[in-house]
Amino acid sequence: MRLIERQALVGGVWQEAAEGRTFAVLNPASGLEIAQVPDCGAVDAQAALDAADLAFKSWRKTTAARRSAVLRRWADLMLAHQEDLARLLTAEQGKPLAEARGEVAYAAGFLTWFAEEGRRAHGSVVPSHRGDARIVVLKEPVGVVAAVTPWNFPLAMITRKIGPALAAGCTIVIKPAEDTPLSALALARLGEAAGVPAGVVNVVTTRSPADVVGAWMRSPLVRKLSFTGSTATGKLLMRQSADTVKRLSLELGGNAPLIVFDDADIEMAVRGTLASKFRNTGQTCVCANRILVEDGIHDRFAAALAAAVGALKVAPGEDEAAAQGPLINAAALAKVERHVGDAVAKGAIVLAGGAGHQRGGLFFAPTVLTGMTSEMALAQEETFGPVAGLFRFKGEAEAIALANATETGLSAYFFTRDLARAWRVAEALEAGMVGINEGVISTEVAPFGGIKQSGLGREGASEGLDEYLESKYVLFGGLSA
Numbered sequence: 001m002r003l004i005e006r007q008a009l010v011g012g013v014w015q016e017a018a019e020g021r022t023f024a025v026l027n028p029a030s031g032l033e034i035a036q037v038p039d040c041g042a043v044d045a046q047a048a049l050d051a052a053d054l055a056f057k058s059w060r061k062t063t064a065a066r067r068s069a070v071l072r073r074w075a076d077l078m079l080a081h082q083e084d085l086a087r088l089l090t091a092e093q094g095k096p097l098a099e100a101r102g103e104v105a106y107a108a109g110f111l112t113w114f115a116e117e118g119r120r121a122h123g124s125v126v127p128s129h130r131g132d133a134r135i136v137v138l139k140e141p142v143g144v145v146a147a148v149t150p151w152n153f154p155l156a157m158i159t160r161k162i163g164p165a166l167a168a169g170c171t172i173v174i175k176p177a178e179d180t181p182l183s184a185l186a187l188a189r190l191g192e193a194a195g196v197p198a199g200v201v202n203v204v205t206t207r208s209p210a211d212v213v214g215a216w217m218r219s220p221l222v223r224k225l226s227f228t229g230s231t232a233t234g235k236l237l238m239r240q241s242a243d244t245v246k247r248l249s250l251e252l253g254g255n256a257p258l259i260v261f262d263d264a265d266i267e268m269a270v271r272g273t274l275a276s277k278f279r280n281t282g283q284t285c286v287c288a289n290r291i292l293v294e295d296g297i298h299d300r301f302a303a304a305l306a307a308a309v310g311a312l313k314v315a316p317g318e319d320e321a322a323a324q325g326p327l328i329n330a331a332a333l334a335k336v337e338r339h340v341g342d343a344v345a346k347g348a349i350v351l352a353g354g355a356g357h358q359r360g361g362l363f364f365a366p367t368v369l370t371g372m373t374s375e376m377a378l379a380q381e382e383t384f385g386p387v388a389g390l391f392r393f394k395g396e397a398e399a400i401a402l403a404n405a406t407e408t409g410l411s412a413y414f415f416t417r418d419l420a421r422a423w424r425v426a427e428a429l430e431a432g433m434v435g436i437n438e439g440v441i442s443t444e445v446a447p448f449g450g451i452k453q454s455g456l457g458r459e460g461a462s463e464g465l466d467e468y469l470e471s472k473y474v475l476f477g478g479l480s481a
């Protein structure tokens with residue numbers, strides 16, 4: 001099956017943008033063009049919405065079993081094409097192939113999970129407050145969903161919205177990130193082959209997101225927005241959704257603390273920090289951003305981490321030995337350079353990396369900094385790059401205060417061998433997700449999401465389906481014998 005698609009999918013028709021414009025998708029490792037895709041605008045956005053609205057009328061009436069079968073077939077097709085999807089993903093996103101293969105499996109997992117969950121979207125029978133009445137609660141699909149998805153997981157961040165939407169009986173319009181539209185289009189092609197009816201899933205590519213998403217935000221036809229991306233954009237979309245009172249799922253930025261206590265298993269802590277901080281070259285919203293290390297273990301941990309980071313192979317993701325790929329674009333590189341420059345200017349010490357990698361282009365050398373303080377930009381903002389900044393602390397109370405000193409609260413991690421401390425600290429951390437002695441905790445079976453300015457709602461798990469369902473209370477009256 002051909003997996004490089006160069007057209008948008010609207011109402012079951014692969015098509016160019018109404019105004020005929022296109023834009024280039026680049027390989028971040030080489031800077032070379034991979035393909036041109038449609039640069040859609042408001043007209044295309046409206047056409048996709050009309051198609052999704054029409055399809056909703058019939059899709060919502062299909063049985064849960066039918067929807068489940070379609071999602072399962074789609075997941076199976078993804079796994080059957082795992083290698084092709086992974087290579088396409090690496091080409092446009094840059095992550096090492098091993099991680100791209102992992103993402104295909106992770107992404108398919110959401111379809112399988114929600115194929116199962118959708119069959120168990122039970123309503124309920126409520127004990128009535130009156131003898132002559134009975135109460136039932138029905139679960140109904142929210143309606144047409146708009147999904148706006150990021151470039152760092154071009155497949156998984158889409159399937160974790162499509163899976164629950166389709167399982168619930170909703171239809172969806174998707175705007176993939178402009179850096180990575182090809183994975184989204186390939187996914188849609190597989191969905192078509194799996195039997196997703198026309199209009200149920202629509203993919204509108206654009207490099208003018210305000211035109212497309214703006215049209216969706218203004219429309220009363222869109223009943224729910226699911227967005228993964230920055231906190232700043234999330235706030236804007238939240239404001240825009242007010243006029244039509246849309247349901248919202250917002251997976252926004254983080255500034256994750258990772259705490260290494262004196263009693264940690266040092267090898268485990270180094271392994272977990274590498275996994276968390278350097279996954280996808282530091283470009284995930286759950287990557288550790290501030291690494292807090294207790295005084296007694298600090299120097300040994302810093303030396304071990306710097307040795308491990310220095311050994312990471314930096315290369316184009318297509319190189320099977322690559323552990324770190326390029327950053328996604330010039331703006332991402334500039335932010336990483338700014339954070340490192342600011343930290344060094346304010347007294348941080350470079351133990352590894354510290355500058356652009358010798359490969360040039362968008363490659364940055366994996367970096368370890370010590371002597372970090374809360375005045376530095378990295379302490380305040382998510383770096384989204386391969387920079388591990390180590391902050392020294394003394395005692396549990398200081399660790400918790402430092403960890404919570406942020407407006408965001410997505411994920412947090414800590415390493416300890418003390419069971420009582422594990423419970424205490426897990427409960428004290430202001431985060432939606434906590435990893436104890438583990439650096440990567442994402443899975444379709446657990447609720448993913450944040451508190452504070454990291455967003456609203458949860459994805460994955462049974463909670464993920466609820467986000468796409470409304471409860472309708474129905475009272476049967478006049479039942480007296």
Ligand code: SIN
Binds near residue numbers: 285
């Ligand atoms: C994200 O970075 O937005 C998601 C990462 C994950 O699912 O692990």
